[in-house]
Amino acid sequence: RDEQQPNGVLPSIIPSNGWGYEWGNGPDWTSTITIIPWNIYLFYGDQKLLADCYDNIKRYVDHITEISPDGLTTWGLGDWVPVKSVSPVELTSTCYYYADAVILAKTAKILGKPADEQKYTALFNRIKTVFNQKYLNPNTAIYADGFQTEMSAPLYWGLVPDEYKSKVAANLAKRVAADNFHLDVGLLGQKAILNALSENGYADVAYKIASQKTYPSWGWWMENGATTLYENWKIDAKSDISLNHIMFGEIGAWLYKGLGGIKPDPANPGFKNVLLQPNFVNGLDHFEAKHAGPFGTISSSWQRKGKRILFTVFIPANSSATVKLPKINGLQVFADRKLISADTLQLESGKYTLVWK
Incomplete structure (x- = not known):
């Protein structure tokens, strides 16, 4: 909260000496202001952080709305460090914008703010509508070009209409099979893909991805001596090659959720x-x-x-x-x-x- 500007903008790193307000931020990076308090509430039943951050979350969501009047936002880095396929920043950032609005509406209900609940419920419904109008092919149940991130992010964050969920999940599973049960995602896709599969009837497919030992995979890192999470699927990359980076770490949480349940x-x-x-x-x-x-x-x-x-x-x-x-x-x-x-x-x-x- 201390690093948030009056207009709601947050930097891509915290603490910041001023860097990160103009680059690297956006819903896909700085939705932490929304998602962390919500998860603290889910895991501990404690509303305090939601209440303390409520005005900050509102300013943040309102800023995205201000710069994205059509309900779709291009603000963000996108699916950072992908294996090969590149997904539209607008698709992934809008998924996070939607998630922020959903959490804000739910928080308003919890905190007894009915006017805000109504306002932000209308907002997330509008985002969902325009998102699907642009990216979902209703005849094929495929989002955008059908890449792994493009299919899994809408499933995971809840933008897929109920009547299309089973078809979208099946198409995601087919895409993974076509990719030889290996990852073809960046940061945002890896957050979504294992969960999107296991929550929609394809846990076996998710496990095939998670247990791979050849490139690109978490196991490939381990086969090459990794004892920490890397920043890049390529172990010989020339940039973005931190050897202690949490950003591809969703697999750890998925083991509890997707296998242990x-x-x-x-x-x-x-x-x-x-x-x-x-x-x-x-x-x-x-x-x-x-x-x-x-x-x-x-x-x-x-x-x-x-x-x-x-x-x-x-x-x-x-x-x-x-x-x-x-x-x-x-x-x-x-x-x-x-x-x-x-x-x-x-x-x-x-x-x-x-x-x-």
Whole structure:
């Protein structure tokens, strides 16, 4: 907040000695003013940072609106350091502009500001409409040129109309297959692609990307001795080659979300109610994730035993969990030897083992 200018603009680095207000900033970089307070709220149930930053978020979103009267914004760096395919800055920056407006509208509701809630709800609906009018081909369910970033960013940030989600996700999966299950993204695409796939029925495809060991991939770095995250997919690049850079780090969070399935519940933030949506991906026989939430450690573990899959969860005291039960062809779900026919299961605190057999 200290670095924000009166018109709402933030620099691309903080703290700043004055550099970064004219280059490198924009919704794709400086939406931190919105996204960080929102995630603190989701993960800890604490509204204070949202309340403290509320006016700053408003100034920021209002500035984007002022310079982007048609609802689409070209302000930003775009999909920084891509493998090969270059996506329009307008597409990626508008996704973040939309996300900012959505968070602002939700925050207004939480803080009891109905006029602002109505104003920014109308704004994000308008952004979504003009975005899809320009970039979505309704006949093919393909965004722009169909590159990985162009397909995954709208899915991840929620701009895809409900009636097109399954088709867009299928087209994204086809694109990844055409790219030999390797990444063809930059910074913004890597944030979206694994989540967009695993949240829309293609966790196996996401895992194929995540587990690659040849270029371009996270595994390629490791095969070449990396013990940290790099700034560039190319290990012999001549620029943008920091060897300790978080920007391609979404894979770490995805392991918890996409495989372990541990997610905060926006309706009951701070893990008062845990969302558990595991994916038993092909090619992996065992996975375990633990998250230290405000009520204690949440554990999600699954393993294959012959033709069975065992899913063991631990929900800490004074909290609960909503489990989305994966559908596995030919297998049924049992809890305490009782058949579970529902798609979801509500659990109170304690340790449970569910069996697919």
